Amino acid sequence: MSxxxxxxxxxxIEAPSRRNTELALLIFAVAIPVFAxxxxxxxxxxxxxxxxxxxxxxxxxxxxxxxxxxxxxAKYADPLLLPLATLLNGLGLVLIWRLDQxxxxxxxxxxxxxxxxxxxxxxxxxxxxxxxxxIGVLLVLKDHRILQRYTYISMAVALFLLVLPMFFPxxxxxxxxxxxxxxxxxxxxxFAKIIIAVFFSGYLMVKRDALALASRRFMGLYxxxxxxLGPILVIWALSILIxxxxxxxxxxxxxxxxxxVMLYVATERTSWIVFGLLMSAVGAxxxxxxxPHVQSRVNAWIDPFACYKTDKTGACQQxxxxxxxxxxxxxxxxxxxxxxxxxxxxxxxADFILSTVxxxxxxxxxxxxxxxYGLIVExxxxxxxxxxxxxxxxxxxxxxxxxxxxxxxxxxxxMGLIPLTGMTMPFLAQGxxxxxxxxxxxxxxxxxxxxxxxxxxxxxxSPDAEMTQVVRP
Amino acid sequence: MSELTxxxxxxxxxxxxxxxxIVAVQVIRSDLFGTRVxxxxxxxxxxxxxxxxxxxxxxxxxxxxxxxxxQQGGGGRQRRGxxxxxxxxxxxxxxxxVALQGQTVTLGRAHDSTIVLDDDYASSRHAxxxxxxxxxxxxxxxxxxxxxxxxxxxxxxxTPIPLGAPIRIGKTVIELRK
Numbered sequence: 001m002s003x004x005x006x007x008x009x010x011x012x013i014e015a016p017s018r019r020n021t022e023l024a025l026l027i028f029a030v031a032i033p034v035f036a037x038x039x040x041x042x043x044x045x046x047x048x049x050x051x052x053x054x055x056x057x058x059x060x061x062x063x064x065x066x067x068x069x070x071x072x073x074a075k076y077a078d079p080l081l082l083p084l085a086t087l088l089n090g091l092g093l094v095l096i097w098r099l100d101q102x103x104x105x106x107x108x109x110x111x112x113x114x115x116x117x118x119x120x121x122x123x124x125x126x127x128x129x130x131x132x133x134x135i136g137v138l139l140v141l142k143d144h145r146i147l148q149r150y151t152y153i154s155m156a157v158a159l160f161l162l163v164l165p166m167f168f169p170x171x172x173x174x175x176x177x178x179x180x181x182x183x184x185x186x187x188x189x190x191f192a193k194i195i196i197a198v199f200f201s202g203y204l205m206v207k208r209d210a211l212a213l214a215s216r217r218f219m220g221l222y223x224x225x226x227x228x229l230g231p232i233l234v235i236w237a238l239s240i241l242i243x244x245x246x247x248x249x250x251x252x253x254x255x256x257x258x259x260x261v262m263l264y265v266a267t268e269r270t271s272w273i274v275f276g277l278l279m280s281a282v283g284a285x286x287x288x289x290x291x292p293h294v295q296s297r298v299n300a301w302i303d304p305f306a307c308y309k310t311d312k313t314g315a316c317q318q319x320x321x322x323x324x325x326x327x328x329x330x331x332x333x334x335x336x337x338x339x340x341x342x343x344x345x346x347x348x349x350a351d352f353i354l355s356t357v358x359x360x361x362x363x364x365x366x367x368x369x370x371x372x373y374g375l376i377v378e379x380x381x382x383x384x385x386x387x388x389x390x391x392x393x394x395x396x397x398x399x400x401x402x403x404x405x406x407x408x409x410x411x412x413x414x415m416g417l418i419p420l421t422g423m424t425m426p427f428l429a430q431g432x433x434x435x436x437x438x439x440x441x442x443x444x445x446x447x448x449x450x451x452x453x454x455x456x457x458x459x460x461x462s463p464d465a466e467m468t469q470v471v472r473p
Numbered sequence: 474m475s476e477l478t479x480x481x482x483x484x485x486x487x488x489x490x491x492x493x494x495i496v497a498v499q500v501i502r503s504d505l506f507g508t509r510v511x512x513x514x515x516x517x518x519x520x521x522x523x524x525x526x527x528x529x530x531x532x533x534x535x536x537x538x539x540x541x542x543x544q545q546g547g548g549g550r551q552r553r554g555x556x557x558x559x560x561x562x563x564x565x566x567x568x569x570x571v572a573l574q575g576q577t578v579t580l581g582r583a584h585d586s587t588i589v590l591d592d593d594y595a596s597s598r599h600a601x602x603x604x605x606x607x608x609x610x611x612x613x614x615x616x617x618x619x620x621x622x623x624x625x626x627x628x629x630x631x632t633p634i635p636l637g638a639p640i641r642i643g644k645t646v647i648e649l650r651k
Contacts, residue, residue: 032486
């Protein structure tokens with residue numbers, strides 16, 4: 001009886017919290033943008049830029065505070081998410097600052113509005129708000145399962161946020177902004193993407209058995225029952241409505257894509273992906289055939305150089321310039337501060353910031369940047385795999401899926417793979433809502449990964465374990 | 474600035490950027506293969522055996538003080554120091570903890586349960602754990618198909634839970650801890 005043996009156990013019994021790894025990577029992630037500042041300054045003016053110390057210290061301070069909060073309140077969180085996000089944000093600040101220095105853009109702004117105001121200080125402020133929100137998420141959200149209680153409330157809030165911009169005037173052809181007097185403009189879609197992921201995960205967690213099991217097999221595909229198709233049809237109709245009324249291809253693609261991704265993950269049925277692709281193709285073609293704003297974007301996508309001179313909206317010229325900038329960058333790029341991507345006058349530091357990366361860092365830098373985005377998505381998916389509760393799994397996959405879709409939609413648009421849409425590159429592009437919302441997204445992912453990677457508590461020894469006497473014959 | 478310096482900086486920046494990516498991937502790599510094989514104390518036998526042991530020992534409630542670190546603060550007597558949390562120690566939800574704050578904890582496959590069991594052997598409303606007037610935690614089987622086991626005995630009536638005694642529902646094992 002009572003086999004007393006030395007057994008080996010494989011597994012993370014005392015899982016390392018990896019906070020020191022995070023700190024080391026974070027220092028690295030702050031050092032890279034500082035190096036980039038020095039590089040831009042030396043290339044453009046021949047001396048070290050005066051703002052370099054301020055931006056470096058600001059970024060380092062925010063990263064340090066965020067790290068300390070993670071160390072205290074999310075001890076077992078993934079060590080990579082924070083450094084990766086910090087690096088992207090820092091590089092974004094450098095690129096925006098670099099475009100602020102461009103004489104062409106300064107001249108252009110003076111011609112258009114009579115004055116020029118640099119965007120980099122604003123972006124630094126938004127970054128600070130974003131990091132504050134990140135810290136707030138970690139402090140307030142002690143357990144991501146709390147969000148599950150707000151499944152249907154978050155649906156209502158997300159729909160409200162999505163519908164809101166319809167009542168505000170269109171900016172540059174797309175109604176995705178709301179303007180608050182005195183505060184500036186907000187892009188509610190950025191926040192809605194997090195909230196709708198909460199709704200989808202709460203909803204699918206409850207309904208996934210019905211969606212997965214009640215199906216008929218037809219031509220190798222599992223076809224869902226008619227009544228189970230209801231929700232996907234509603235979301236599809238909704239994203240089409242967004243496309244028609246707000247003329248925003250990006251948001252509608254993001255929401256429909258997010259729903260299809262989460263449906264697939266929840267049910268493990270390939271048929272949803274087939275349905276989703278078919279439905280989005282039908283919807284996109286139908287809308288593109290009568291909506292002039294979308295139509296001009298599609299024309300610019302098919303052949304930007306055919307309409308380069310004739311197009312009035314400027315869409316063809318933008319995409320043509322972006323493609324030219326990628327071409328002039330080549331493999332290794334022209335070097336930071338030495339490219340001509342500022343020729344894309346409008347939105348050079350927002351939607352088209354990737355063309356600056358492409359020109360000044362070349363294919364090598366572009367690939368590294370896309371890999372960093374890929375790593376963030378990978379850590380999100382890894383968190384989903386490790387999460388123990390179905391809601392956390394779905395939420396993590398939903399948030400990283402939304403992040404991945406957004407990167408794909410923007411990068412694909414700028415590079416001419418898909419028609420261009422008005423979305424921002426997460427963390428990199430100039431824009432307050434985007435930076436703030438994405439920091440909140442990283443905060444929720446860190447919270448889920450903390451719960452997921454927290455080691456299972458060791459079995460409590462029973463109080464009298466040591467006192468049991470084994471009498472051997 | 475000389476052309477040479479700028480070229481060196483340009484290539485250096487790309488190198489540093491890629492170095493970061495490679496370091497990050499190394500961190501992921503150590504995350505994947507970093508599971509250590511640890512020698513555990515000789516006190517534990519194999520899994521099933523441990524279950525038996527803890528069960529028997531917890532049943533013998535007249536307990537001298539423990540010697541293990543985790544139990545410090547709690548005395549030998551189970552009466553002293555009420556349990557503060559419920560821990561899932563086996564099954565798909567391993568590691569999940571629920572704080573006990575005087576509310577009833579329901580267990581089952583129904584999605585409105587406090588702990589939603591993803592277990593083929595669990596009923597939709599399987600069992601509940603609640604405090605009685607004296608603050609003792611009681612487990613009650615709610616007429617489940619496959620039964621709820623405290624230690625090795627199948628529950629028929631509401632039963633007080635000794636600290637650390639395993640409550641088994643299908644493949645899931647739950648314990649109360651301090």
